[in-house]
Amino acid sequence: MAGWYRGDCHVHSVYSDGELTPAELATAARAAGLDFVATTDHNTASAHADWAEQAGDGLLVILGEEVTTATGHWLALGIGPGEVVSWEYGVLDGRIGPRLDQVHRTGGICVAAHPHAPYPSGTFAYAYEGFDAVEVWNGLWTSALPWNADNEAALAEWGRGLAADVHRGRWRPAVGNSDAHLAGQLGVPHTVVLAEGLSTPAVLAALRAGRSWIAGSASVDVSFTATAGAETAEVGGCLDTRGREVVVRARVRGVPYGTVSFHTERGAVHHAELSPEGLGEVEWGTTATGSGFVRAEVRDLRGHMAALTNPVVLS
Known part of the structure; x- marks a missing residue:
């Protein structure tokens, strides 16, 4: 399955x-x-x-x-x-x-x-x-x-x-x-x-x-997607944007007071903080001309890695 x-x-x-x-x-x-x-x-x-x-x-x-x-x-x-x-x-x-x-x-x-x-x-x-x-x-x-x-x-x-x-x-x-x-x-x-x-x-x-x-552990859960119009690609996928705006979205569970960051070929391009409960949904907008790919990192309160994703490629 x-x-x-x-x-x-x-x-x-x-x-x-x-x-x-x-x-x-x-x-x-x-x-x-x-x-x-x-x-x-x-x-x-x-x-x-x-x-x-x-x-x-x-x-x-x-x-x-x-x-x-x-x-x-x-x-x-x-x-x-x-x-x-x-x-x-x-x-x-x-x-x-x-x-x-x-x-x-x-x-x-x-x-x-x-x-x-x-x-x-x-x-x-x-x-x-x-x-x-x-x-x-x-x-x-x-x-x-x-x-x-x-x-x-x-x-x-x-x-x-x-x-x-x-x-x-x-x-x-x-x-x-x-x-x-x-x-x-x-x-x-x-x-x-x-x-x-x-x-x-x-x-x-x-x-x-x-x-x-x-x-970092089984208590951490991450969903990472990129969407353009009605099309959505998950981590490791390739999104054909057809020139449309792209919404990158990460949903995170299990990292109290953590930080989510999005990374492209330009380095870290967006940061957001998670709740004390470790739950959160982070969104960021881009285009294929502005970003060839996007990946996510989730770090804990001390700055140590809690999760990281492979990229979604934007074309």
Whole structure:
């Protein structure tokens, strides 16, 4: 059934360096209100069979791997059972292309993980060309705070490239994942997708197309649309404005005293405050000549990210 589904696509178990078993993680995922998770242990598929036993009862399990190379990590999502993607190389070896092709041949997607992670091999040195999405929000180092400088840098880098990417007709969506290793981390943050159904092909297609937004927790809900006349496009969509005025609208729940901002190729173009209850609807007007795309950010009272969306493209 088509709808919005919440999921965490960067999860570690005892099969690499996590502290929880797949069964414990599956229980935590259901408790956190997630509809899907991806198994992404480092450089191994040894957890795949165990994870397959946890699927069902409203939880989709996407088979994957965190490919931990010498000069950056990336997520191979949607690979086959027991399939391993090689990791023994760095950016100067020029060997990543065939590995991306391997994932794409199975119908999977490749995600650049935590591009500004502050540890050896964590910083992403590869070009984004060939990757399907960028993990701009990673929760591993945010146990005390939901947002940090590494995520801010990843978001800024991705945001700066959107205008050129939209202009050439192929932009890379943003995703957010917990990178859970410890109990209590799963789902903080996670990605909410508009998919044709709760299946691996449908969820990966939604992630690839950018029909998604990132939530800091299950208590946060965002609706983001752009409307011109009788036509409306949701996040990740393209609105044919036909020269008409565009009304951009965000509806937010779960961010008390928060702030909503709209962003285009000109940077932040509109700000509004949410109520003490965290509810609000924000509108802003523009045109396709004034904005090639619009995306939204929602920050809490401290200025930390609570949610962010992929863009709606205006044509």
